[in-house]
Amino acid sequence: MPNRIAEFCLPQLAALTMFLCSAPPLAAQQSKTLRAGIIGLDTSHATAFTDILNTDNPPPELAGCRIVAAYPKGSPDIESSVKRVPEYTEAVRKKGVEIVDSIEELLKRVDVVFLETNDGRPHLEQVRPVLNAGKPVFIDKPIAGSLEDAVAIFEEARRARTPVFSASSLRFGKNSLAVREGSIGKVRHCETTSPANLEKSHPDLFWYGIHGVESLFTVMGTGCETVERTTSADGKIVVQGQWSGGRTGVFREGSGYSGTAKGEKGEASVGSYDGYKPLVEAAVAFFRTGKPPVSEEETLEIYTFMEAADASKRANGAPVSMKDVLEKARAAVRARG
Numbered sequence: 001m002p003n004r005i006a007e008f009c010l011p012q013l014a015a016l017t018m019f020l021c022s023a024p025p026l027a028a029q030q031s032k033t034l035r036a037g038i039i040g041l042d043t044s045h046a047t048a049f050t051d052i053l054n055t056d057n058p059p060p061e062l063a064g065c066r067i068v069a070a071y072p073k074g075s076p077d078i079e080s081s082v083k084r085v086p087e088y089t090e091a092v093r094k095k096g097v098e099i100v101d102s103i104e105e106l107l108k109r110v111d112v113v114f115l116e117t118n119d120g121r122p123h124l125e126q127v128r129p130v131l132n133a134g135k136p137v138f139i140d141k142p143i144a145g146s147l148e149d150a151v152a153i154f155e156e157a158r159r160a161r162t163p164v165f166s167a168s169s170l171r172f173g174k175n176s177l178a179v180r181e182g183s184i185g186k187v188r189h190c191e192t193t194s195p196a197n198l199e200k201s202h203p204d205l206f207w208y209g210i211h212g213v214e215s216l217f218t219v220m221g222t223g224c225e226t227v228e229r230t231t232s233a234d235g236k237i238v239v240q241g242q243w244s245g246g247r248t249g250v251f252r253e254g255s256g257y258s259g260t261a262k263g264e265k266g267e268a269s270v271g272s273y274d275g276y277k278p279l280v281e282a283a284v285a286f287f288r289t290g291k292p293p294v295s296e297e298e299t300l301e302i303y304t305f306m307e308a309a310d311a312s313k314r315a316n317g318a319p320v321s322m323k324d325v326l327e328k329a330r331a332a333v334r335a336r337g
Contacts, residue, residue, distance in 0.1 A: 032111075036111070036112050036113070037106045038070040038092070039070075039071050040073065040074065040116040041071075041072035042072075042080070042084045042118045044084075044088070045116050046114070046116045050091075050095050052277055054067055054096060054097070061284065061285070065284045071101070071102065071103050071105070072085050072088070075118070081119060103126060111135065112138075112287040113135050115127055115138065117140075118140075120142035121145035121149075123149065124149045130162070131157055134162050135162065136164075136287050138165050138166070138283040139153070140166070141167070141168045141210045146307070147203075148333055151333045154296050163286070163291070165283065165292035165293065167282070167299075168211045170211045170214045170271070170272075171294060172278035172279055173274050175268065176219050179219050180221070184268045187220060189248045189250075190216060190250070190262070192212045192251055193251075193257070194208070194211040195253070195254070196236075203306055204306075204309065205237070205251070205310075206306055209253065209306065211273075213239075214302060215257070215271040216259070219249075220249045224322050225243065225322055225323070226241070226308075226320060227241050228317055229309040229310075229313045229317060237309075238250065238251070257271050301326075304322050307329070
């Protein structure tokens, strides 16, 4: 157990120190008008975030942050990406957003970045110039196309002394947050449901199952130790995690967003989707403070859970150690040099 605590906590301590040391004084950040840029116009998130921020009378929590530039490139081998870029480019242009032809040009015009490319595979390459420029960056789901790249992103962010934050909008579902904050006491068991559309270029749950998995971790927090993946009678994905202290969390593929948590004080519904605005609010607060609302530890544990689910699938549903999966990814990153 001490080794596990050190494994997860030491990177977090380093990250917190980095953010506190590198961030400008809070008062200066809060008074500054933030020019935000978007990388990737192949997701409806890009247009939705622009609609939320580029309004004439934004609410106080969003005032002083505006999308001013975007780099539209999508992924040529994902059909949905190719189709969306022209439409979404024109949509944000109509909102006063300048379209640029490179990330380097984008960075000349902005203070902070929303990395919105729908495909997680190029995220590491796309985020590198952002990190090197010292621009705080929100990376939309999935943070990367593999756990290995997710580990690399956080390691490179620490070296660049640039804060990074990634989350699904389901992270900010009101009922999930209420349970996380103790409305039913310590949670002993939780099940969440979301669609889990697959994309062959990504581990199964990275593409869309991330939403329900993020709801699960919002409620359960960190501490998952083993993962088993099976299928339901109708062929849907079922992934069960065993948390420390005998706690259990389950993700189920299904329609819509829902779930139930059982705690010391009773039961509660969880897993709601409450729109994009709470996520955008969290991103703007992060841009101003340099402090991510979701820790590196928890983000990596989410992606370890999903990658471990694929490993369990390959092992015909046998339990897979989270620690082993994460260490394998970290070793691969170290081997890159």
